[in-house]
Amino acid sequence: MKVTYYPGCTLKTKARNLEDSAVASMKALGVEMEELTRWNCCGAVHSLADDDLIHQVAPVRDLIRAMEQGSDAVVTLCSMCYNSLARANLIMKNDEVKRKTINDFMDEEKDYHGELEVLHFLNFIRDHVGWDKVREQVKVPLNDMKVAMYYGCTLVRPGNVSIEPIGDTKVMGEFLEALGATPVDFPMATTCCGSYQILGNPEAALDVSAAILESALARGAEAVILSCPLCEYNLAKTQGQLTEKQKLSKEVPVYYFTQLLALALGLDSEACRFDLNDHNCLNFLKSKSLVA
Amino acid sequence: MSQSESTPKKTQIATGDRAILPKGAKTIPIFIMGKQYEVPETLTIMKAMEFAGFQFLRGAGCRGGICGACPTVYRMPNDYKIHFGLACQTVVEADMYLAQIPFYPANRAVYKLEDIEARPDMINALYPELFRCVACNNCTKACPMNVDVLGYISALKQGDIARAAEISFDCIQCGMCASRCMGEIPQYHIAQLARRMYGKYIMPKAEHLQKRVDEINAGKYDGLLEKLQKMSHEELEKLYKEREREPDLAPNGTWVPQDAQYL
Amino acid sequence: MPIEISEKTIKRDFIEKIIKLSGQDINQCFQCGTCVGACPMSDKVDTVPRKLMRMAQYGLEGPVGESQAYWTCASCYSCSVNCPRGIDLARVMEAFRLLTLRKTNEDKVKLSELPEELVKDLPQIAMVSCFRKLTS
Numbered sequence: 291m292k293v294t295y296y297p298g299c300t301l302k303t304k305a306r307n308l309e310d311s312a313v314a315s316m317k318a319l320g321v322e323m324e325e326l327t328r329w330n331c332c333g334a335v336h337s338l339a340d341d342d343l344i345h346q347v348a349p350v351r352d353l354i355r356a357m358e359q360g361s362d363a364v365v366t367l368c369s370m371c372y373n374s375l376a377r378a379n380l381i382m383k384n385d386e387v388k389r390k391t392i393n394d395f396m397d398e399e400k401d402y403h404g405e406l407e408v409l410h411f412l413n414f415i416r417d418h419v420g421w422d423k424v425r426e427q428v429k430v431p432l433n434d435m436k437v438a439m440y441y442g443c444t445l446v447r448p449g450n451v452s453i454e455p456i457g458d459t460k461v462m463g464e465f466l467e468a469l470g471a472t473p474v475d476f477p478m479a480t481t482c483c484g485s486y487q488i489l490g491n492p493e494a495a496l497d498v499s500a501a502i503l504e505s506a507l508a509r510g511a512e513a514v515i516l517s518c519p520l521c522e523y524n525l526a527k528t529q530g531q532l533t534e535k536q537k538l539s540k541e542v543p544v545y546y547f548t549q550l551l552a553l554a555l556g557l558d559s560e561a562c563r564f565d566l567n568d569h570n571c572l573n574f575l576k577s578k579s580l581v582a
Numbered sequence: 583m584s585q586s587e588s589t590p591k592k593t594q595i596a597t598g599d600r601a602i603l604p605k606g607a608k609t610i611p612i613f614i615m616g617k618q619y620e621v622p623e624t625l626t627i628m629k630a631m632e633f634a635g636f637q638f639l640r641g642a643g644c645r646g647g648i649c650g651a652c653p654t655v656y657r658m659p660n661d662y663k664i665h666f667g668l669a670c671q672t673v674v675e676a677d678m679y680l681a682q683i684p685f686y687p688a689n690r691a692v693y694k695l696e697d698i699e700a701r702p703d704m705i706n707a708l709y710p711e712l713f714r715c716v717a718c719n720n721c722t723k724a725c726p727m728n729v730d731v732l733g734y735i736s737a738l739k740q741g742d743i744a745r746a747a748e749i750s751f752d753c754i755q756c757g758m759c760a761s762r763c764m765g766e767i768p769q770y771h772i773a774q775l776a777r778r779m780y781g782k783y784i785m786p787k788a789e790h791l792q793k794r795v796d797e798i799n800a801g802k803y804d805g806l807l808e809k810l811q812k813m814s815h816e817e818l819e820k821l822y823k824e825r826e827r828e829p830d831l832a833p834n835g836t837w838v839p840q841d842a843q844y845l
Numbered sequence: 846m847p848i849e850i851s852e853k854t855i856k857r858d859f860i861e862k863i864i865k866l867s868g869q870d871i872n873q874c875f876q877c878g879t880c881v882g883a884c885p886m887s888d889k890v891d892t893v894p895r896k897l898m899r900m901a902q903y904g905l906e907g908p909v910g911e912s913q914a915y916w917t918c919a920s921c922y923s924c925s926v927n928c929p930r931g932i933d934l935a936r937v938m939e940a941f942r943l944l945t946l947r948k949t950n951e952d953k954v955k956l957s958e959l960p961e962e963l964v965k966d967l968p969q970i971a972m973v974s975c976f977r978k979l980t981s
C-alpha cells in the first residue's frame with residue numbers, strides 16, 4: 291500500500307515542530323514519508339450546507355493529486371486537515387449526485403470516486419508501524435511523566451470520520467504507554483478549544499481553553515499532548531494571557547504528540563524542535579532530566 | 583513625412599495593418615458586447631475592434647502582449663466555457679462573443695518594502711483575504727498568461743514566498759484572476775508583493791553588479807560620458823557604426839574587446 | 846424578553862429553507878436540552894441551541910436572525926453526536942449562518958479590522974476556518 295503524506299499549510303510555517311518531529315521519528319522507525327508533490331490548502335473546516343459544494347473542491351483536489359501520484363492512502367498530521375480531507379472523501383465515495391457535480395465542476399481534473407483512504411498519523415503508527423516496534427526503538431523512556439491526552443474535536447467527531455469509536459478512544463493512551471509515559475484521561479479531553487473563535491469571539495475561546503487545561507491539571511497531568519496547530523495555539527500560545535487574566539492557575543507544558551515521540555526515540559533538538567514551543571516546555575523536560 | 587503626404591489617403595489607412603484582406607482570406611462575424619460586426623479573419627481582437635470602429639482610450643497599451651491592459655473575455659457558440667485572452671495577441675474566430683475588461687478593482691495593500699521583511703506572516707497581515715481561497719481554480723483558468731495562479735496562492739498559504747515568486751513570474755497584472763475569484767482575493771497584487779520580497783530579500787545579490795555600481799558611483803565612467811556628450815552627431819554616428827561588437831553566438835565568457843579599459 | 850409567536854412572526858418559508866440547507870428534520874427536536882449540556886459555548890451565548898431549534902421549528906426568522914449564538918459556534922460537533930433524536934445540529938447552525946451571509950453579503954469578521962499582530966501570530970488554519978464560517 292502506497293501512503294502519501296499531506297502536510298497542510300500550517301505545518302510549513304507555525305507548526306514546523308509538528309512536521310519536523312514526525313518526519314524525523316518516522317525516519318528513525320524506518321518509514322520514509324513521501325510528501326504530496328503538489329497540494330493546496332484543504333480548507334480546514336468541512337462545509338455543512340447541503341447545497342455548498344464549492345468548499346469541498348479544495349480537499350478533493352488534494353485527493354486527486356494523491357491519486358495521480360499513485361497513492362492508496364493519504365496520511366495527515368494536522369487534525370483539521372484530517373477531518374476536512376476525510377469528510378470530503380466520504381462525499382466522493384458515497385454521494386453519487388454530489389460526486390458528479392464536483393467532478394463536473396473540476397473539468398480540468400481527473401474524476402475521483404473516493405478511491406483513497408484518509409488516515410491520521412496516530413492510526414498510521416498503530417497500524418503500519420506497531421506499538422511493539424515503537425517500544426523497541428525507545429531510547430529515552432518518558433518514565434514518571436503524566437501526560438494528558440487532548441484529542442479535541444476533529445479527530446473524533448463526527449462519528450463517520452472518528453479515528454476510533456466515539457467514547458472509546460485508546461490510541462493516544464497506547465501511544466504514550468509505548469513511550470513509557472503515564473497517560474492521563476480527563477473529562478474535557480474531547481471538548482472543543484474554541485477553534486477559530488479565537489478570531490471570531492476570543493473571550494469565549496480563551497474561557498474554554500482555560501477550562502480544558504484546568505480539567506487536565508485536576509487529574510494530575512503534568513503536560514498535555516495534541517495534534518492540531520489551532521488547538522496548540524489556543525491551549526499553549528495563549529497561556530501567558532490566561533494566567534495574567536487569572537483564568538488559568540498555572541502554566542502547563544503543551545506538546546505535539548510527535549515531539550514526545552522524537553524525544554523518546556532519542557532524537558536531537560533538530561528533530562524535537564522544542565524551540566518552537568513555549569519556554570516552559572523545555573524547562574519541564576529539564577526538570578525530568580529528559581533533556582540536557 | 584513627405585512620403586505620407588504623397589501617398590493617397592485610401593491606402594494610408596491600411597498601412598502597417600492587415601485590415602486589407604490578404605489573398606484568400608475572408609471576413610467573419612464576431613460579436614462585440616453583443617453586437618455583430620464583420621471583420622477580416624486575419625486580425626487580432628484589438629485590431630478587429632478598431633476595424634469595427636472602436637477607439638481605445640483605456641484597455642490598450644503595449645500591443646505586444648506584455649503590459650496587461652487588454653484582457654478580453656470571450657465565448658464560442660454552443661459552449662459554456664469562458665475563454666480569456668489578450669486582445670492584442672488573440673486572433674479573432676468566427677462567432678466569437680466578446681467583451682474587454684480593461685480594469686478590475688482589487689484591494690491593494692499599502693506598504694513600504696523597506697519596512698517589512700520577507701516573512702509569510704507579513705503577507706498574511708497585509709492580505710488576510712488570502713485565506714478565503716477555496717481552491718476553485720477559476721483564477722488559473724482565467725489567466726491569459728497560463729500562470730498557475732492557484733499554485734502560487736497555495737504556495738503563499740504554505741508560506742513559501744520564493745516558490746510563489748517563481749510561479750507568478752509571467753504575471754502581467756491584468757487582473758483577470760481577481761475578476762473571477764469567489765474569495766475576492768487580489769491574487770496578482772499579493773504575487774507582486776511576494777516577488778518584491780523575493781527580489782529584495784531572498785534572491786542572492788549579484789556581486790559583479792554591485793561592483794559595477796560602486797565603480798559608477800566612484801566616477802569611473804564620468805570622463806567617458808563627458809567626452810560622449812561633447813561629440814557631434816556625426817562623430818557619435820561614426821563611433822557607433824565602428825564599434826567593436828561581440829560576435830553572434832559567441833560562447834559565454836569567451837569574448838573580450840580589444841579596448842578593455844572600461845570593463 | 847418575550848418572543849411573539851403569531852401569524853406575523855412565523856415564516857413558513859424560513860422553516861423550509863433551514864430544512865433544505867441543513868438536510869435536517871428540525872421537527873424531530875423534542876427540546877431535551879442535551880445539546881445545551883454538550884455545547885462548550887452554551888454559557889457564553891445569548892440563545893442556547895435548544896432554544897434556537899425551537900425558534901426554527903416555529904419559523905421565527907426575526908428572533909433567529911437577531912441571535913448572535915451561532916456566530917460563536919465552532920462547529921465542534923458535540924451537539925450533533927449527542928443528540929438523542931439524531932439531528933445534526935451543527936448543520937442547522939451552519940444554515941442559520943449562511944442564510945444571513947448569503948442575504949447580506951456582510952462579513953461577521955471584518956478582515957481589514959483584524960489586529961495585525963494577531964494575524965501574524967495565528968496558524969493559517971485559524972484564518973482559513975474562521976473566514977469560511979464567518980465571512981460571506
